[in-house]
Amino acid sequence: MDGTVQEGVNLMFLGMGTVFTFLALLVVVIGWMSKLAQSIEARQPQAPAPAPKPAPVATPTHSGGDHIAAIxxxxxxxxxTLRR
Structure with missing residues (x-):
């Protein structure tokens, strides 16, 4: 039984090492991709932002008395109907 436990521990460390290596590699690759995307973005010319247009002032066409009466x-x- 001692050999089986030792094999299990070895397999556990092999699996954990594989996962750790993969995750570390993933972090490095994502970092490289981030730097690449930033350098590509820096090369593109920046278009000036358009000036914001003032919002038109809304004026009501009626006082809303009809709506209030209907409500x-x-x-x-x-x-x-609730009293019945």
């Missing part, structure tokens, strides 16, 4: 009527009808 008030709907609320009154709803309350009337």
């Amino acid at each position: 008030s009527a709907a609320v009154a009808r709803y309350r009337h």
Whole structure:
């Protein structure tokens, strides 16, 4: 049984070493890709940002009295149906 445990420990360290190596390699490759993307971005000419346009001032076309009256009527009808 002692040999089986030793083989299990060896296999565990081999697997953990493989995963660690892969993750370390992944970190290095992603770092290189980041630097490459930054250098490509720096080479491209920057277009000037367009000036923001002022937002038009919104003026209501009506006072909204019709909407208020309709909502008030709907609320009154709803309350009337609840009393029954």
